[in-house]
Amino acid sequence: MREVFLVGLSHHSASIAVREQVALEGEELKAAMGDLRSRQNVQEAMVISTCNRVEVVIVAESAEPARRFFLDRAAGADGHLYEFHGSHAVRHLFRVAASLDSMVLGEQQILGQVKEAYGLASSAGTAGSVISRLCNRAFATAKRVRSETDIGRGASSVSQVAVELVEKIFGNLKGRAILLVGAGKMGALSAKALASLGADRVLVTNRSRARATDLAAQTGGEVRDWAELAKLLVEADVVIVSTGAPHFVITHELAHATMKSRRHRSACYIDLAVPRNVDPRCASLDNVFAYDMDDLQKVVHTTKSARGEEALRGEAIVEAEVMAFFAEREARAAIPVLAALRRRAEDIALAEVQRTLAQLGPKLDDKGRKSVEAMARAIVNKLLHGPTARLKEAASSGDSALPGAAAELFGIENESAAEADRPAGAAAASIVVLSEKR
């Protein structure tokens, strides 16, 4: 019996040192999927590989080929692997796609990455009907979770918070300047994020000019002299400060004088340094908006706990979708039984019609023959109408006992496998052919 197996490791179970040993990209990833598919008993395969997780989904008889995928690449991966099969594997994949398993809950990238993995598996020819249905349902689930819960709301990183704040103060940054004071890494990140608001200029200043030149290249800014700081503050609307200095770089006096020269046009100071570089008293000045690392991190924290609550609602959606997925699959499983049942009945009808017509011979005219054939078809249809409807209903409500019982009752289980190649409705077609031949 073939099943869906999912084996993987993620930021929950393995350190980056292990993850990077098994992570793959592009052509390598495609080749790995092809390789998996070629193993014995593996019908379908897909590999999701991101910086936070590597997961192998296979449709096979055991999880062994998927485990081998990891162990061949990193012998030490053994203790870090998790393994799911059947509905647990389906649930896990849905949760991953809906970003309920992500390091940053509700982040949007993961869905794109799963889509990419599916695209690669499709083009490599390793994704069959099971993985296709599974992925499409996973994408639909992710979409539902995103639109029906607030899991994607709020700013989930310090630079995102900075962007939101600046947006609420200035609207956009067209015609405005960002000043980057100091060479901290967070500062550069935030400056890049803020540049997305359309700032005209990014100015960079640092005590050591070499580092400033470096940063300017990274952020697309222009280097300015450290000695000019007071002048730069007048010029810039958003100031990001992240120096290593153990004292205030922007003092209350400096900010006060700056605001006077700016004619009190609003200024936003974002202090990413610890210890702080901007005197907290600056915030009390009119039209000065000053934030430190604590303020920003508090917002990130609030977002995270809000997302945690939303995730619970997301889990409920995932649960419903997992059930819907299996209901659909079982409905599909009932179809072979139905087809076999119909074929069996039609075969009998066909044989009986043939016998009757042969016995009657020339006594019956064309019209008479057609009536006999129509009668046989009508009896088959009427007899099967009720059972067909009930089987479909039972299957879609997740009851797999009835299709099994029907198969057993009519003794069609063995035959249905043998006749699987025969196109459906062939028996009905042969009745028509028969009447034409005569």
Added chain:
Amino acid sequence: MSVNILRLAALLYTVGAASYILFFARPIHVRAARVGLWTIGLAFVVHAASIGVACKQFGGAEFFNLRGGFGALAWIGAGAFLLLQRLYPLPSAGAFVLPLVLIAVLPGVFGLGPDAPWSIPQSIRGPSLTVHIATAAGGVALFGFAFGVALMYLLQEREVKGKRFGALFSRLPSLETLDRLNQRLVRSGFVVYSVALLTGALVAKKAWGTSWSWDPQQVTSLVVWLLYGALVQLRHIGVRGRRYAILTLAGFILVMGSMLAMGAVPQVTRHGGNFQ
């Protein structure tokens, strides 16, 4: 007759204001803002009909008391809001401005027309009187708008500065947007109000023989004019943001206070009907 039409208009204003408030409270309901816009548009038309019928009924005398004055103010305010939404769409402002419009309409709902049988003396009738009334109401309506926007500014400033980032934070527009809109409203209100003062002087000359007679209404109007004039000038020396918003609030409170005082205290001003 005109009162009943006005009551219908008031009902529509209520629905419109409620829709905008709903939109502000739950921004997902974008449709609420659209319903609000159409309802206010309809209310504006119905209100216009009510004013037209009242003019026929009372010959314009209804504008000379508090109820009629507020009614004209509300009508022009609603019109300005509709115009503003076309030029400068900011649906969240509806929740702050339209309740003011509704409040201004309410006194008229309880009976419209002059307090006593009275008609405008022939001596002061003329285009300058019409323009005077229209621009006075228009100027005050724009100041009222500025009041609403300044209130939005102060609320948003409190969120941004106080690091609160709650529901208001995400629903109110950026401080820059509000500050600039406030400035535009104060400026255009000042221009319109200036016209009201000039035409007022012309009417006064015709009525009382002198364009300036230290009438309390004239004095308070001049004070209001000076205040907003100062506000326009102060912008150039860097009064903006919070201080500007507070001054805008103070200006409108002065306007409303003087309007109520003039209307409530009998005989304090000759504006109410003594045009001899």
